[in-house]
Amino acid sequence: MTCALVWFRQDLRLADNPAWWEACDRCQQVIPVFIDDPTPTSLSQLGAASRVWLQHSLASLEQTLQVRGSRLILRQGSALAVLQTLIRETGATHLFWNRCYDPASLERDKAIKAALKEDLSVQSFNAALLREPWQVLKNDGQPYKVYTPFWKALLKLGITQELLPEPNTIPKPSQWPYSLVLNDLQLLPKIRWDQGMMQTWQVGELAALNKLMNFLETTVTDYKTARDQPAVLGTSRLSPHLHFGEISPRQVAFLAQQYLAEHPESSMGVQHFVQELAWREFAWYLLYHFPQTLSEPLDQRFKKFQWEQGYEVQLQCWQQGQTGIPIVDAGMRELWQTGWMHNRVRMIVASLLTKNLLIPWQVGEAWFRDTLVDADLANNILGWQWVAGCGADAAPYFRIFNPILQGEKFDPQGDYVRKWVPELAGRAAKELHHPRVLGDGWKYPWPITDLALSRQRALERYAQLKA
Numbered sequence: 001m002t003c004a005l006v007w008f009r010q011d012l013r014l015a016d017n018p019a020w021w022e023a024c025d026r027c028q029q030v031i032p033v034f035i036d037d038p039t040p041t042s043l044s045q046l047g048a049a050s051r052v053w054l055q056h057s058l059a060s061l062e063q064t065l066q067v068r069g070s071r072l073i074l075r076q077g078s079a080l081a082v083l084q085t086l087i088r089e090t091g092a093t094h095l096f097w098n099r100c101y102d103p104a105s106l107e108r109d110k111a112i113k114a115a116l117k118e119d120l121s122v123q124s125f126n127a128a129l130l131r132e133p134w135q136v137l138k139n140d141g142q143p144y145k146v147y148t149p150f151w152k153a154l155l156k157l158g159i160t161q162e163l164l165p166e167p168n169t170i171p172k173p174s175q176w177p178y179s180l181v182l183n184d185l186q187l188l189p190k191i192r193w194d195q196g197m198m199q200t201w202q203v204g205e206l207a208a209l210n211k212l213m214n215f216l217e218t219t220v221t222d223y224k225t226a227r228d229q230p231a232v233l234g235t236s237r238l239s240p241h242l243h244f245g246e247i248s249p250r251q252v253a254f255l256a257q258q259y260l261a262e263h264p265e266s267s268m269g270v271q272h273f274v275q276e277l278a279w280r281e282f283a284w285y286l287l288y289h290f291p292q293t294l295s296e297p298l299d300q301r302f303k304k305f306q307w308e309q310g311y312e313v314q315l316q317c318w319q320q321g322q323t324g325i326p327i328v329d330a331g332m333r334e335l336w337q338t339g340w341m342h343n344r345v346r347m348i349v350a351s352l353l354t355k356n357l358l359i360p361w362q363v364g365e366a367w368f369r370d371t372l373v374d375a376d377l378a379n380n381i382l383g384w385q386w387v388a389g390c391g392a393d394a395a396p397y398f399r400i401f402n403p404i405l406q407g408e409k410f411d412p413q414g415d416y417v418r419k420w421v422p423e424l425a426g427r428a429a430k431e432l433h434h435p436r437v438l439g440d441g442w443k444y445p446w447p448i449t450d451l452a453l454s455r456q457r458a459l460e461r462y463a464q465l466k467a
């Protein structure tokens with residue numbers, strides 16, 4: 001009798017899930033497992049908002065499995081010890097999982113494979129990326145550090161691949177092992193601030209697929225221009241679903257290409273969308289090849305960069321959306337209330353923090369990690385290092401976003417600012433993005449920094465480093 005344990009991690013779905021498919025295809029009994037493992041991996045180090053998402057995502061997976069007559073076994077503890085116990089309890093002959101690519105998961109999983117491979121068959125798969133990080137290399141075998149050649153190499157390997165369907169039948173064990181209940185994992189906060197945030201979201205595999213299909217049908221054609229306008233629903237908002245593996249990048253790319261085949265007029269939008277998806281791929285690729293970038297800048301010169309000291313008050317203003325710079329405050333409040341922020345605004349708020357305020361990028365990265373529902377180790381680090389100018393393919397150091405011009409360009413009617421900064425709702429579009437005008441006599445703070453002077457200071461600091 002063959003019995004498989006399928007260890008779910010950041011692949012909380014049943015379709016296009018190679019570990020799940022293989023287990024259901026090859027074994028007579030299949031036991032789905034989720035382990036709350038304290039090893040500091042990208043999954044266990046989630047911030048508060050992402051833990052809330054995980055609670056809902058696990059609940060959704062549990063329900064999907066139950067409807068199909070199966071279950072999700074929940075355990076807590078060191079993954080190796082938990083798996084050894086489960087193997088003893090169930091007589092498992094096979095163990096399957098899909099790979100995670102953060103340094104701590106890779107190290108842990110390698111050790112688990114080595115420890116268990118004498119006792120049972122252990123197999124892992126790629127379910128998180130379009131291509132494995134070691135498949136995309138330069139001619140000299142070195143990894144790319146710049147996005148465009150990486151993208152071209154990825155294209156050569158092929159973006160679309162056949163998808164695995166959900167297995168028709170799920171073999172069940174004769175007896176289920178003991179399971180914790182979901183609330184035992186204590187993923188939800190003690191003070192329930194999460195309910196408002198989750199009103200914005202539907203979580204789980206079905207929700208992710210519906211969201212993708214809806215995005216393709218209503219939005220993708222105009223993606224190239226609409227994606228930069230925070231006031232409109234111009235992007236897919238799939239990031240938390242992708243982070244937790246409720247949908248795979250292969251599914252996203254495949255269904256987008258399928259849509260394109262049937263709707264040639266969507267060509268520009270679809271292509272641009274898939275190219276953005278490849279930024280996620282690039283982020284994981286970089287973290288795999290340069291694991292030190294977890295905490296250090298990829299550009300080593302930045303180790304010596306002179307960040308400001310004693311920035312607590314300014315940091316608090318930034319975190320609370322009280323900088324007196326309307327588009328920044330709108331973004332930080334959107335983040336606080338929904339657990340998400342528009343990409344254009346992420347760049348603007350990150351630029352203000354790292355360049356105008358000269359606060360280390362790691363401080364902003366940590367805040368995003370705690371408050372984003374899509375907080376993703378690789379994407380977050382790539383985004384912050386890109387804006388700070390110290391990462392791969394980074395924005396040049398002299399690119400310092402001017403939040404007023406950015407606001408005028410990408411939120412010309414001011415709808416985004418009005419939505420998230422209600423105290424400015426009555427102001428006319430032409431003055432809405434100008435903090436100095438607004439601060440005067442309004443219940444809205446004066447700007448925490450002089451944008452022109454702080455820009456100059458940042459340029460000088462960056463120039464020193466360059467010299």
Ligand SMILES: Cc1cc2nc3c(=O)[nH]c(=O)nc-3n(C[C@H](O)[C@H](O)[C@H](O)COP(=O)(O)OP(=O)(O)OC[C@H]3O[C@@H](n4cnc5c(N)ncnc54)[C@H](O)[C@@H]3O)c2cc1C
Pocket residue numbers: 227235236237238239240242243276277278279280281283341342343344346347350368372374375376377379380381382383384387
């Ligand atoms: C400072 C900063 C921090 C960021 N932190 C995160 C993070 O923690 N998690 C996260 O998923 N993204 C992060 N991003 C990237 C980007 O902002 C989000 O992926 C995007 O806003 C998600 O919205 P969407 O799903 O509607 O994207 P869409 O435009 O619909 O794109 C589809 C998918 O492609 C991927 N993608 C798109 N743009 C990027 C990008 N620039 N970098 C990497 N992947 C991308 C995402 O997985 C996204 O879901 C960050 C960007 C910046 C500038």
